[in-house]
Amino acid sequence: MTEKEKLIQMILENESIQRYRRIEELINGNKELKAKIGELKSIQKQLVNAKEIGKTEAIMTFQKRYDLLLESIEEYPLMSDYLALQSDINEMLQTIVSIIEDGIEKDFQ
Numbered sequence: 001m002t003e004k005e006k007l008i009q010m011i012l013e014n015e016s017i018q019r020y021r022r023i024e025e026l027i028n029g030n031k032e033l034k035a036k037i038g039e040l041k042s043i044q045k046q047l048v049n050a051k052e053i054g055k056t057e058a059i060m061t062f063q064k065r066y067d068l069l070l071e072s073i074e075e076y077p078l079m080s081d082y083l084a085l086q087s088d089i090n091e092m093l094q095t096i097v098s099i100i101e102d103g104i105e106k107d108f109q
Contacts, residue, residue, distance in 0.1 A: 007096070016092070020085040023078050033076055040069050 001009075011017060027033055043066045050058035073079055 011093075011096075014092075016085055016088055020082065020089055023082045023085070026078060027082065030076070033073065033079075036069060036073050040066065040073060043069065 027037070043062055047059065047062035047066055050062055074083070
């Protein structure tokens with residue numbers, strides 16, 4: 001087994017990853033929630049675009065819509081766990097990437 005395969009296996013066996021995937025399956029089975037998440041992503045893109053071009057009024061409008069929809073989504077059972085796990089997993093993956101990058105940089109010095 002290569003080091004890459006060992007790392008992937010370790011990540012997939014992580015308890016947080018497994019819980020996240022189980023919750024994600026439940027979420028994907030809920031059409032209403034899935035639609036709201038899709039809408040949230042769309043609003044998020046519009047918000048980012050408005051920020052890039054400096055449209056103050058649009059930023060406020062999109063931010064309000066985003067916050068209200070996010071609040072609505074967070075009311076679903078397990079969503080707060082899902083979002084917290086998502087944040088934790090992102091941090092873990094960023095740490096892994098950082099460790100790999102540091103190792104590569106040391107090899108080239």
